[in-house]
Amino acid sequence: MNEDDLIQRKRGQIVGLIHWRCLSILAVLLLLASTAYAFAVSGAIMDKWKALGGEGGVLGGLRSDEGSAQFGGQFARFAYGFIYSHPETGVHGVWGKIGEKWAQFNFEDFGFPITDETGTPDGKGRYNHFRQVNLPGKPETSIYWTGETGAYVIYGAIRAKWAELGWERFGYPITDELATPDGVGRFNHFRLINTPEKWESSIYWTPQTGPVPIYGAIRLKWAETGWERGPFGYPTGPEYQEYNGSPIRRQDFQRGSIWWSPSTGAQTHPIATGSAPPSPSPVPAASAPVISVSVAQNKTFGVTGQGFLPNKTVHIRVADDAFHNIFYTTTSNNSGAINYPVQIPCNPGVLHFSANDERTNRSDLTGTLWSNTVNVSCQ
Known part of the structure; x- marks a missing residue:
């Protein structure tokens, strides 16, 4: 074996040793990594x-x-x-x-x-x-x-x-x-x-x-x-x-x-600060129906009115000062009049009565043609 062959043989041994050591280090690193991330649940x-x-x-x-x-x-x-x-x-x-x-x-x-x-x-x-x-x-x-x-x-x-x-x-x-x-x-x-x-x-x-x-x-x-x-x-x-x-x-x-x-x-x-709540509806137009309210001894309120459309459904609204509303429904007669008894507790304060027959009024906030509002004090 000449000198060149001996050199090549030594080089091969060195390269093989380096390759083996690299593989060993890689295997250790992989083992460490798998161990570090081996979490357990059960x-x-x-x-x-x-x-x-x-x-x-x-x-x-x-x-x-x-x-x-x-x-x-x-x-x-x-x-x-x-x-x-x-x-x-x-x-x-x-x-x-x-x-x-x-x-x-x-x-x-x-x-x-x-x-x-x-x-x-x-x-x-x-x-x-x-x-x-x-x-x-x-x-x-x-x-x-x-x-x-x-x-x-x-x-x-x-x-x-x-x-x-x-x-x-x-x-x-x-x-x-x-x-x-x-x-x-x-x-x-x-x-x-x-x-x-x-x-x-x-x-x-x-x-x-x-x-x-x-x-x-x-x-x-x-x-x-x-x-x-x-x-x-x-x-x-x-x-x-x-x-x-x-x-x-x-x-x-x-x-x-x-x-x-x-x-x-x-x-x-x-509602303006410090003022009482407004009436449930503004003053109606001149052609609006008109109502009146009477109070019987048993605190039944008689709501009468005229100027409604004949034979139409009429909605009677009763509101208190806290703006809570109760509605009653009746039907006008052939002359456009109503006469309806409203039974409701007359607690201390003011009750506001109004009515409509579903006609519209663009100048009203609600878009509805309301009657006048009648305010009744309860003692």
Whole structure:
């Protein structure tokens, strides 16, 4: 063997030794890596993970061992979400944008999940419900998501009212529950994503009013006046029909009302600070019907009137000083007159009587031709 052959042989031995050592180091590194990421879960959390597709499912691979959560729960973290369990709520998964929002609200402080992420009936949204097992009454909370609106939380009395109104059929939340600028109230805004107009609505809450929904043209008019910071204050009750069969819609606020009719749209009816509430209707036009009211010994009120359309339905409205309305219905005779006994308690204060036969009056706030208003004092 000559000198060149000997050199080549030595070079081959050195290269082989380096290759073997590199492979050995790589094997050690792979072993260390697999050991470092060998997380463990078992039992109900393992079963839930498998049910959701395991490593190839919505949660992806494990990113933590199973550990203890607050308030007696267990949890495990995964690549795209979490599985939490509690004896009172069961075992459920939270992931994606809803999982991110839940993390912002400090996980189980917002509640343990009582559902997996679930699709809404309209196919547009996703949600999880949660339960706060550490609080009295164990209140439930929710996070709703759509691709158009994002993920938002809703809870407490506002959530209860939203559920009463049909959940996302009232609109998907487009805010978390927020405090009003004056620090008195709370609110969520919502959006009807299934309509071309994408109408927005709200639920406002105060300790005095509770949760009150507001939507449509009346909400737009209220927003124009400055929301709760404007002259009307907070809504005190939901929108309602002025009387049975009427096209007029109305919503009452702390300092007035907003009315809507097809002929006038939404119009404001404020109450000046320090003044008594206005009469239920303005003075009618000269051609309007005229009524009078008598009081019998048994506190039955006799409402008589003339100038109504003959043989037409007549609506008699009785309002108190708090602007609460009660309606009675009768029919005018061939001469356009009425004579109707109204039985209603005569509590201390003033009752305001008026009537209409469904004729319109564009100069009236309500768009309706009302009779004169008769004020009767009750002692």
